[in-house]
Amino acid sequence: MNFSKRIEVMQESPIRKLVPIAQEAKSKGKKVYHLNIGQPDIKTPVEFFEAIKEFDEEVLAYAPSQGTPELIDAIRRYYEKYNINFDKDEILVTNGGSEALIFSLLAVCDHGEEVLVPEPFYTNYNGFGNMTGVNVVPITTKAENGFHLPEKTEIEKLITPKTKAIMFSNPGNPTGTIYTKEEMYMLEEIAKEHNLFIIADEVYREFVYDGLEYMSFANLKDISDRVILTDSVSKRFSACGARIGCIASKNKDLMKQILKLCQGRLCVATIEQVGAANFINVADEYIEETKEEYRRRRDVVYGALKEMDGVVCEQPHGAFYNIAKLPVKDAEKFVIWLLREFDIDNETVMLAPAEGFYATEGLGRDEVRISYCLNVEDLKKAMGILKEALKVYPDKK
Amino acid sequence: MNFSKRIEVMQESPIRKLVPIAQEAKSKGKKVYHLNIGQPDIKTPVEFFEAIKEFDEEVLAYAPSQGTPELIDAIRRYYEKYNINFDKDEILVTNGGSEALIFSLLAVCDHGEEVLVPEPFYTNYNGFGNMTGVNVVPITTKAENGFHLPEKTEIEKLITPKTKAIMFSNPGNPTGTIYTKEEMYMLEEIAKEHNLFIIADEVYREFVYDGLEYMSFANLKDISDRVILTDSVSKRFSACGARIGCIASKNKDLMKQILKLCQGRLCVATIEQVGAANFINVADEYIEETKEEYRRRRDVVYGALKEMDGVVCEQPHGAFYNIAKLPVKDAEKFVIWLLREFDIDNETVMLAPAEGFYATEGLGRDEVRISYCLNVEDLKKAMGILKEALKVYPDKK
Numbered sequence: 001m002n003f004s005k006r007i008e009v010m011q012e013s014p015i016r017k018l019v020p021i022a023q024e025a026k027s028k029g030k031k032v033y034h035l036n037i038g039q040p041d042i043k044t045p046v047e048f049f050e051a052i053k054e055f056d057e058e059v060l061a062y063a064p065s066q067g068t069p070e071l072i073d074a075i076r077r078y079y080e081k082y083n084i085n086f087d088k089d090e091i092l093v094t095n096g097g098s099e100a101l102i103f104s105l106l107a108v109c110d111h112g113e114e115v116l117v118p119e120p121f122y123t124n125y126n127g128f129g130n131m132t133g134v135n136v137v138p139i140t141t142k143a144e145n146g147f148h149l150p151e152k153t154e155i156e157k158l159i160t161p162k163t164k165a166i167m168f169s170n171p172g173n174p175t176g177t178i179y180t181k182e183e184m185y186m187l188e189e190i191a192k193e194h195n196l197f198i199i200a201d202e203v204y205r206e207f208v209y210d211g212l213e214y215m216s217f218a219n220l221k222d223i224s225d226r227v228i229l230t231d232s233v234s235k236r237f238s239a240c241g242a243r244i245g246c247i248a249s250k251n252k253d254l255m256k257q258i259l260k261l262c263q264g265r266l267c268v269a270t271i272e273q274v275g276a277a278n279f280i281n282v283a284d285e286y287i288e289e290t291k292e293e294y295r296r297r298r299d300v301v302y303g304a305l306k307e308m309d310g311v312v313c314e315q316p317h318g319a320f321y322n323i324a325k326l327p328v329k330d331a332e333k334f335v336i337w338l339l340r341e342f343d344i345d346n347e348t349v350m351l352a353p354a355e356g357f358y359a360t361e362g363l364g365r366d367e368v369r370i371s372y373c374l375n376v377e378d379l380k381k382a383m384g385i386l387k388e389a390l391k392v393y394p395d396k397k
Numbered sequence: 398m399n400f401s402k403r404i405e406v407m408q409e410s411p412i413r414k415l416v417p418i419a420q421e422a423k424s425k426g427k428k429v430y431h432l433n434i435g436q437p438d439i440k441t442p443v444e445f446f447e448a449i450k451e452f453d454e455e456v457l458a459y460a461p462s463q464g465t466p467e468l469i470d471a472i473r474r475y476y477e478k479y480n481i482n483f484d485k486d487e488i489l490v491t492n493g494g495s496e497a498l499i500f501s502l503l504a505v506c507d508h509g510e511e512v513l514v515p516e517p518f519y520t521n522y523n524g525f526g527n528m529t530g531v532n533v534v535p536i537t538t539k540a541e542n543g544f545h546l547p548e549k550t551e552i553e554k555l556i557t558p559k560t561k562a563i564m565f566s567n568p569g570n571p572t573g574t575i576y577t578k579e580e581m582y583m584l585e586e587i588a589k590e591h592n593l594f595i596i597a598d599e600v601y602r603e604f605v606y607d608g609l610e611y612m613s614f615a616n617l618k619d620i621s622d623r624v625i626l627t628d629s630v631s632k633r634f635s636a637c638g639a640r641i642g643c644i645a646s647k648n649k650d651l652m653k654q655i656l657k658l659c660q661g662r663l664c665v666a667t668i669e670q671v672g673a674a675n676f677i678n679v680a681d682e683y684i685e686e687t688k689e690e691y692r693r694r695r696d697v698v699y700g701a702l703k704e705m706d707g708v709v710c711e712q713p714h715g716a717f718y719n720i721a722k723l724p725v726k727d728a729e730k731f732v733i734w735l736l737r738e739f740d741i742d743n744e745t746v747m748l749a750p751a752e753g754f755y756a757t758e759g760l761g762r763d764e765v766r767i768s769y770c771l772n773v774e775d776l777k778k779a780m781g782i783l784k785e786a787l788k789v790y791p792d793k794k
Binding site: 001003004005006007008010011012013016017037039040041042043044048049052053055058059060061062063065095096098099102106107108109110111113124127128130131133164195197225226238239240241242243251253254257258260261263264265266267268269270271272275 | 398400401402403404405407408409410413434436437438439440441445446449450452455456457458459460462492493495496499503504505506507508510521524525527528530561592594622623635636637638639640648650651654655657658660661662663664665666667668669672
């Protein structure tokens with residue numbers, strides 16, 4: 001029996017594929033600090049659970065395909081805090097940010113067409129490309145430049161008649177990079193001059209440190225019909241399991257098209273929408289405290305990395321990830337070694353090998369993504385373990 | 398700004414596209430009996446809500462990509478009641494039956510390849526074809542034959558080198574048809590002889606009336622590596638809003654491939670999985686009573702249709718739909734007329750025009766799908782309204 005080529009070429013999630021090896025380590029009683037996955041440990045606001053507990057319908061019916069009116073209204077009001085104004089028919093609720101990105105690609109690209117994506121990028125973008133038949137064309141960015149974009153002309157060289165959009169996360173996963181206003185205006189110009197959409201994945205909107213000013217791509221009024229915002233409650237409200245995201249765009253014709261995709265899968269889970277609609281009643285302090293907590297963690301991780309011999313990394317200013325170049329030949333082998341052969345007092349650490357975050361062959365092989373979703377104490381221990389491990393790891397560069 | 402061709406050619410859901418016209422009627426105070434959508438009115442088992450209310454994690458974390466162990470175990474035990482045996486790594490939890498079908502198509506077909514689908518079929522199959530770039534090739538079936546399959550040679554004529562699977566719902570939506578064992582063995586033979594997968598959508602498994610014996614395609618041991626079961630709790634537990642479905646197959650290699658798609662979208666909503674896992678504790682009487690209730694409704698609807706002048710339909714033996722050929726030129730226009738211009742005591746009825754359930758151009762234009770998801774009293778009233786409406790409708794054949 002043959003399977004499709006498109007599924008056979010899909011890579012396994014570099015974030016999740018080593019999980020069985022971690023489980024094997026745990027089954028032997030080893031404690032594993034998970035720096036591989038962006039699963040926050042911050043408590044989900046109680047407002048979510050309260051709303052769900054009050055749900056008293058006797059029939060768990062389909063929700064509207066576009067999302068419940070209450071959740072759409074809550075999302076509109078949330079955006080208003082960022083000076084972003086959407087009408088209710090400019091928002092569609094999705095199964096997490098993942099479905100928002102898949103639907104965006106289906107809506108603007110036909111099979112075999114292309115999107116430009118700065119690399120390293122959120123590794124599942126590769127999977128979304130496979131699923132939709134869209135080629136992800138990388139704009140390579142480098143640790144030495146803090147993963148900022150190259151010159152306009154460098155980006156324009158990559159544009160072909162098949163290019164339909166530029167897609168990226170900002171703040172960046174896995175880089176932690178925040179685009180400057182100059183970079184945003186450059187992307188705006190490119191979009192206008194080359195008739196492209198901008199698919200802006202802004203799920204880390206809240207996590208901007210060091211006093212940097214944040215601006216959403218939805219604030220670029222000149223190209224509001226070209227900007228497709230994809231979003232999710234997962235990170236900001238520590239509610240990854242809710243699978244509540246959205247697509248928002250001022251391009252009403254586009255939204256009408258995407259509504260057909262929403263109708264095709266009927267609706268997003270009703271109860272999770274009820275919970276998510278109540279996030280609008282979470283006090284602003286929740287976000288402020290969460291952000292401050294991640295900033296502290298960033299300092300622990302980046303501070304520790306800087307002290308390690310042979311490690312190259314830049315300070316991230318957003319999200320909760322740090323990409324680090326390690327003095328090892330192959331980061332995946334190193335991670336497997338950490339899980340199988342290394343421990344300090346029966347504790348070890350798990351990282352995400354970064355090669356899967358690049359589209360260009362060979363890039364990122366000696367890099368890892370470190371997610372700082374653990375508390376400060378655990379992070380300190382985990383970074384201590386990493387430091388010692390690098391000292392004794394046999395397969396170094 | 399151009400959108401993709403694939404999204405522009407997508408049809409609007411024939412079940413949902415007339416909803417704005419129904420809302421318009423309702424806003425004028427007219428009561429609308431909804432026979433257009435398969436949204437059951439039966440109460441969801443309390444076990445679902447009880448499990449959710451007991452959920453006491455403080456962080457709403459990602460679930461495993463394949464589904465929670467508890468839900469997978471509950472699904473395994475549910476299948477055992479039907480003499481279907483799956484290992485835990487042969488089941489993947491999906492966002493409703495919809496995602497199960499999309500993932501199945503992605504896994505067995507490349508872009509431009511084909512699946513054979515008996516028509517009329519669940520209209521969203523067209524949308525899944527659009528999304529995945531798979532061509533839906535219809536095997537036409539007819540009301541006069543109770544929508545049973547044509548001869549083997551007729552089906553084989555449709556097979557090309559691009560054909561990868563046969564996909565259908567059984568019991569059938571929108572036909573209510575249950576395949577005979579002879580039909581199942583015929584499909585088994587075709588699958589073996591032409592190296593095809595069978596994608597069996599069995600979400601209406603429980604709803605089989607008139608003493609007919611039910612057999613799952615998963616019981617065809619000879620081709621267990623070719624059968625992909627897609628399933629959902631939506632109908633049997635009246636839990637459409639849960640969006641909990643699954644893919645199950647004895648083909649472990651295939652399941653490993655599909656797991657990559659699951660990882661790509663991270664997970665299915667955690668809380669809904671907690672609720673759905675508790676369906677295993679619902680007493681068998683719930684299903685028995687539900688089935689008996691739908692059987693009564695079927696009798697009301699089919700009994701009434703038989704009495705109407707010029708209406709052609711066969712008695713359905715499963716699911717909760719009836720396809721009827723009406724003595725009108727265009728069923729969609731008739732439905733719009735029902736909503737806008739007809740009422741009895743300010744009440745009217747809404748049906749799903751059936752043209753969108755066919756892939757062959759021109760078929761089904763005078764047909765409707767009637768969903769019997771209302772209680773017996775309401776169904777009687779609704780059928781009475783339909784009868785009177787057909788008497789006075791001006792645009793008859």
